[in-house]
Amino acid sequence: MDLDTPVRDTSTSPPIWRWILGFLAVGAAWGLTTPFMRKAAISRDAKPRVHRPFLEDPKTPWLRRKFWGITYAVLDLLKSPAYAIPLLLNVTGSVWFFLLIGQAGTQIPHYLLA
Template sequence: MSPDVQQQEDQQQQQQPPVINFVLSFLLVGLAWGFTTPFIRRAAKDHRPGVHPLLDRPSVRQSRIRRAAFTALFAVIDLLRNPRYAVPLVLNLTGSVWFFLLVGRAELSLTVPIVNTVAFLFTVLGEWWVEGKVISRDTMIGMLLSVGGIALCVQSKNAS
Protein backbone atom coordinates (compact mmCIF):
# COMPACT_ATOMS: atom_id res chain seq x y z
CA MET A 1 0.00 0.00 0.00
CA SER A 2 1.41 3.38 -0.96
CA PRO A 3 2.03 6.02 1.71
CA ASP A 4 -0.55 8.35 0.08
CA VAL A 5 -3.31 5.74 0.28
CA GLN A 6 -2.38 4.92 3.89
CA GLN A 7 -2.44 8.63 4.76
CA GLN A 8 -5.90 9.06 3.18
CA GLU A 9 -7.25 6.09 5.14
CA ASP A 10 -5.81 7.48 8.37
CA GLN A 11 -7.48 10.86 7.68
CA GLN A 12 -10.84 9.20 7.00
CA GLN A 13 -10.63 7.22 10.24
CA GLN A 14 -9.79 10.38 12.17
CA GLN A 15 -12.80 12.20 10.63
CA GLN A 16 -15.26 9.47 11.62
CA PRO A 17 -17.24 10.29 14.77
CA PRO A 18 -16.98 7.91 17.73
CA VAL A 19 -18.95 4.65 17.50
CA ILE A 20 -21.22 5.76 20.36
CA ASN A 21 -22.55 8.54 18.08
CA PHE A 22 -23.64 5.94 15.54
CA VAL A 23 -25.19 3.72 18.21
CA LEU A 24 -27.17 6.65 19.64
CA SER A 25 -28.19 7.69 16.13
CA PHE A 26 -29.44 4.19 15.31
CA LEU A 27 -31.43 4.14 18.55
CA LEU A 28 -32.92 7.59 17.98
CA VAL A 29 -34.05 6.80 14.44
CA GLY A 30 -35.47 3.45 15.55
CA LEU A 31 -37.24 5.16 18.44
CA ALA A 32 -38.66 7.88 16.16
CA TRP A 33 -39.89 5.32 13.62
CA GLY A 34 -40.97 2.48 15.88
CA PHE A 35 -42.29 3.97 19.10
CA THR A 36 -44.41 6.62 17.38
CA THR A 37 -46.19 4.18 15.08
CA PRO A 38 -48.61 2.80 17.72
CA PHE A 39 -49.53 6.36 18.72
CA ILE A 40 -50.22 7.26 15.08
CA ARG A 41 -52.28 4.11 14.66
CA ARG A 42 -54.38 4.77 17.76
CA ALA A 43 -55.05 8.36 16.72
CA ALA A 44 -56.02 7.24 13.20
CA LYS A 45 -58.34 4.51 14.56
CA ASP A 46 -60.03 6.95 16.94
CA HIS A 47 -60.29 9.68 14.31
CA ARG A 48 -63.77 10.96 13.58
CA PRO A 49 -63.79 13.28 10.57
CA GLY A 50 -65.55 16.59 10.93
CA VAL A 51 -68.45 17.84 8.87
CA HIS A 52 -67.41 19.83 5.82
CA PRO A 53 -70.27 21.67 4.07
CA LEU A 54 -68.17 22.08 0.94
CA LEU A 55 -68.58 18.35 0.27
CA ASP A 56 -72.37 18.82 0.03
CA ARG A 57 -72.19 21.42 -2.75
CA PRO A 58 -73.65 20.19 -6.04
CA SER A 59 -70.47 21.02 -7.99
CA VAL A 60 -68.47 18.77 -5.68
CA ARG A 61 -71.05 15.98 -5.38
CA GLN A 62 -71.45 15.68 -9.16
CA SER A 63 -67.74 15.32 -9.86
CA ARG A 64 -66.16 12.09 -8.70
CA ILE A 65 -62.68 13.60 -8.98
CA ARG A 66 -63.56 16.76 -7.01
CA ARG A 67 -65.33 14.74 -4.33
CA ALA A 68 -62.33 12.40 -3.94
CA ALA A 69 -59.83 15.28 -3.93
CA PHE A 70 -61.74 17.33 -1.35
CA THR A 71 -62.44 14.29 0.81
CA ALA A 72 -58.73 13.41 0.85
CA LEU A 73 -57.74 17.03 1.52
CA PHE A 74 -60.14 17.35 4.45
CA ALA A 75 -59.02 13.99 5.85
CA VAL A 76 -55.40 15.15 5.86
CA ILE A 77 -56.27 18.54 7.36
CA ASP A 78 -58.43 16.95 10.07
CA LEU A 79 -55.67 14.52 11.04
CA LEU A 80 -52.94 17.18 11.07
CA ARG A 81 -55.09 19.41 13.28
CA ASN A 82 -55.30 16.57 15.81
CA PRO A 83 -52.24 16.74 18.11
CA ARG A 84 -52.66 13.06 19.05
CA TYR A 85 -51.84 12.28 15.41
CA ALA A 86 -49.69 15.25 14.36
CA VAL A 87 -47.10 15.14 17.16
CA PRO A 88 -46.14 11.47 16.68
CA LEU A 89 -46.21 11.98 12.91
CA VAL A 90 -43.77 14.90 13.11
CA LEU A 91 -41.47 12.87 15.38
CA ASN A 92 -41.68 9.95 12.96
CA LEU A 93 -40.82 12.17 10.00
CA THR A 94 -37.97 13.69 11.98
CA GLY A 95 -36.59 10.16 12.24
CA SER A 96 -36.57 10.03 8.45
CA VAL A 97 -34.47 13.20 8.32
CA TRP A 98 -32.07 11.75 10.89
CA PHE A 99 -31.90 8.54 8.86
CA PHE A 100 -31.06 10.51 5.71
CA LEU A 101 -28.19 12.24 7.54
CA LEU A 102 -27.04 8.95 9.05
CA VAL A 103 -26.96 7.10 5.73
CA GLY A 104 -24.44 9.63 4.44
CA ARG A 105 -22.02 8.89 7.29
CA ALA A 106 -22.49 5.28 8.37
CA GLU A 107 -21.97 1.96 6.64
CA LEU A 108 -25.11 1.43 4.54
CA SER A 109 -25.16 -2.35 4.83
CA LEU A 110 -25.28 -1.99 8.61
CA THR A 111 -27.38 1.15 8.95
CA VAL A 112 -30.50 -0.12 7.19
CA PRO A 113 -30.85 -3.47 9.00
CA ILE A 114 -29.89 -2.01 12.39
CA VAL A 115 -32.35 0.89 12.18
CA ASN A 116 -35.17 -1.31 10.89
CA THR A 117 -34.56 -3.88 13.63
CA VAL A 118 -34.46 -1.21 16.32
CA ALA A 119 -37.67 0.29 14.88
CA PHE A 120 -39.31 -3.15 15.12
CA LEU A 121 -38.21 -3.51 18.74
CA PHE A 122 -39.55 -0.06 19.63
CA THR A 123 -42.81 -0.77 17.77
CA VAL A 124 -43.38 -3.84 19.93
CA LEU A 125 -42.62 -1.81 23.06
CA GLY A 126 -44.87 0.99 21.84
CA GLU A 127 -47.76 -1.41 21.29
CA TRP A 128 -47.25 -2.71 24.81
CA TRP A 129 -47.23 0.87 26.15
CA VAL A 130 -50.11 2.29 24.07
CA GLU A 131 -52.43 -0.64 23.60
CA GLY A 132 -51.42 -2.83 26.53
CA LYS A 133 -50.56 -5.70 24.18
CA VAL A 134 -48.81 -8.58 25.83
CA ILE A 135 -45.45 -9.42 24.31
CA SER A 136 -45.81 -13.12 23.52
CA ARG A 137 -43.06 -15.66 23.89
CA ASP A 138 -42.80 -16.01 20.11
CA THR A 139 -42.47 -12.24 19.68
CA MET A 140 -39.81 -12.13 22.38
CA ILE A 141 -37.90 -14.93 20.62
CA GLY A 142 -38.21 -13.02 17.34
CA MET A 143 -36.87 -9.89 19.01
CA LEU A 144 -33.90 -11.77 20.43
CA LEU A 145 -33.18 -13.44 17.08
CA SER A 146 -33.33 -10.03 15.36
CA VAL A 147 -30.82 -8.57 17.81
CA GLY A 148 -28.64 -11.68 17.38
CA GLY A 149 -28.75 -11.27 13.60
CA ILE A 150 -27.70 -7.64 13.87
CA ALA A 151 -24.86 -8.63 16.20
CA LEU A 152 -23.67 -11.14 13.58
CA CYS A 153 -23.81 -8.49 10.86
CA VAL A 154 -21.80 -6.03 12.96
CA GLN A 155 -19.29 -8.73 13.92
CA SER A 156 -18.82 -9.77 10.28
CA LYS A 157 -18.15 -6.15 9.24
CA ASN A 158 -15.60 -5.74 12.01
CA ALA A 159 -13.87 -8.99 11.04
CA SER A 160 -13.37 -7.91 7.42
Protein backbone atom coordinates in the same frame (compact mmCIF):
# COMPACT_ATOMS: atom_id res chain seq x y z
CA MET B 1 -4.29 0.44 -3.90
CA ASP B 2 -4.12 2.94 -6.73
CA LEU B 3 -2.02 6.07 -6.22
CA ASP B 4 -4.84 8.24 -7.59
CA THR B 5 -7.29 7.04 -4.93
CA PRO B 6 -7.81 9.75 -2.32
CA VAL B 7 -7.12 8.70 1.23
CA ARG B 8 -9.85 9.68 3.66
CA ASP B 9 -8.91 11.08 7.03
CA THR B 10 -10.58 8.81 9.60
CA SER B 11 -9.07 10.51 12.61
CA THR B 12 -12.09 12.83 12.89
CA SER B 13 -14.75 10.16 12.49
CA PRO B 14 -17.02 9.67 15.51
CA PRO B 15 -16.69 6.48 17.55
CA ILE B 16 -18.90 3.51 16.75
CA TRP B 17 -21.07 3.99 19.85
CA ARG B 18 -22.29 7.33 18.45
CA TRP B 19 -23.42 5.59 15.25
CA ILE B 20 -25.20 2.93 17.29
CA LEU B 21 -26.95 5.56 19.43
CA GLY B 22 -27.95 7.45 16.31
CA PHE B 23 -29.57 4.41 14.72
CA LEU B 24 -31.25 3.49 18.02
CA ALA B 25 -32.69 7.03 18.20
CA VAL B 26 -34.05 6.64 14.66
CA GLY B 27 -35.59 3.29 15.57
CA ALA B 28 -37.16 4.81 18.67
CA ALA B 29 -38.53 7.75 16.69
CA TRP B 30 -40.13 5.37 14.23
CA GLY B 31 -41.21 2.58 16.53
CA LEU B 32 -42.48 4.52 19.52
CA THR B 33 -44.55 7.05 17.56
CA THR B 34 -46.38 4.66 15.26
CA PRO B 35 -48.79 3.27 17.89
CA PHE B 36 -49.77 6.81 18.94
CA MET B 37 -50.45 7.84 15.34
CA ARG B 38 -52.49 4.69 14.78
CA LYS B 39 -54.54 5.28 17.94
CA ALA B 40 -55.21 8.92 16.96
CA ALA B 41 -56.27 7.91 13.45
CA ILE B 42 -58.62 5.21 14.76
CA SER B 43 -60.17 7.55 17.32
CA ARG B 44 -60.64 10.16 14.57
CA ASP B 45 -62.56 7.62 12.49
CA ALA B 46 -64.86 6.90 15.46
CA LYS B 47 -65.92 10.56 15.78
CA PRO B 48 -68.75 12.00 13.69
CA ARG B 49 -67.48 13.65 10.55
CA VAL B 50 -67.92 17.25 9.57
CA HIS B 51 -70.71 17.51 7.04
CA ARG B 52 -69.47 18.83 3.71
CA PRO B 53 -72.42 18.81 1.32
CA PHE B 54 -70.51 19.34 -1.91
CA LEU B 55 -68.62 16.07 -1.30
CA GLU B 56 -71.91 14.15 -1.39
CA ASP B 57 -73.51 16.11 -4.22
CA PRO B 58 -73.93 13.85 -7.29
CA LYS B 59 -73.32 16.87 -9.54
CA THR B 60 -69.77 17.24 -8.21
CA PRO B 61 -67.28 15.45 -10.49
CA TRP B 62 -65.84 12.22 -9.09
CA LEU B 63 -62.22 13.40 -9.26
CA ARG B 64 -63.02 16.63 -7.41
CA ARG B 65 -64.90 14.70 -4.67
CA LYS B 66 -61.97 12.30 -4.21
CA PHE B 67 -59.38 15.09 -4.17
CA TRP B 68 -61.22 17.18 -1.59
CA GLY B 69 -62.19 14.11 0.46
CA ILE B 70 -58.53 13.09 0.79
CA THR B 71 -57.45 16.69 1.42
CA TYR B 72 -59.98 17.15 4.22
CA ALA B 73 -59.05 13.80 5.76
CA VAL B 74 -55.37 14.77 5.88
CA LEU B 75 -56.13 18.26 7.23
CA ASP B 76 -58.43 16.85 9.92
CA LEU B 77 -55.67 14.50 11.08
CA LEU B 78 -53.04 17.23 11.09
CA LYS B 79 -55.31 19.49 13.15
CA SER B 80 -55.29 16.88 15.90
CA PRO B 81 -52.27 17.23 18.22
CA ALA B 82 -52.63 13.57 19.19
CA TYR B 83 -51.70 12.71 15.59
CA ALA B 84 -49.59 15.69 14.51
CA ILE B 85 -47.00 15.55 17.32
CA PRO B 86 -46.11 11.85 16.86
CA LEU B 87 -46.09 12.40 13.09
CA LEU B 88 -43.61 15.24 13.50
CA LEU B 89 -41.33 13.04 15.64
CA ASN B 90 -41.67 10.20 13.14
CA VAL B 91 -40.71 12.40 10.20
CA THR B 92 -37.83 13.84 12.23
CA GLY B 93 -36.59 10.26 12.66
CA SER B 94 -36.61 9.90 8.88
CA VAL B 95 -34.49 13.03 8.54
CA TRP B 96 -32.06 11.69 11.16
CA PHE B 97 -31.86 8.41 9.23
CA PHE B 98 -30.97 10.07 5.94
CA LEU B 99 -28.39 12.27 7.67
CA LEU B 100 -26.81 9.20 9.29
CA ILE B 101 -26.76 7.25 6.04
CA GLY B 102 -25.36 10.24 4.16
CA GLN B 103 -22.49 10.57 6.63
CA ALA B 104 -21.83 6.85 6.82
CA GLY B 105 -20.27 6.71 3.36
CA THR B 106 -17.78 9.44 4.17
CA GLN B 107 -16.69 7.79 7.42
CA ILE B 108 -15.64 4.40 6.03
CA PRO B 109 -11.90 3.81 6.54
CA HIS B 110 -9.98 3.66 3.27
CA TYR B 111 -8.65 0.15 3.95
CA LEU B 112 -12.23 -1.19 3.93
CA LEU B 113 -12.90 0.30 0.49
CA ALA B 114 -10.06 -1.56 -1.23
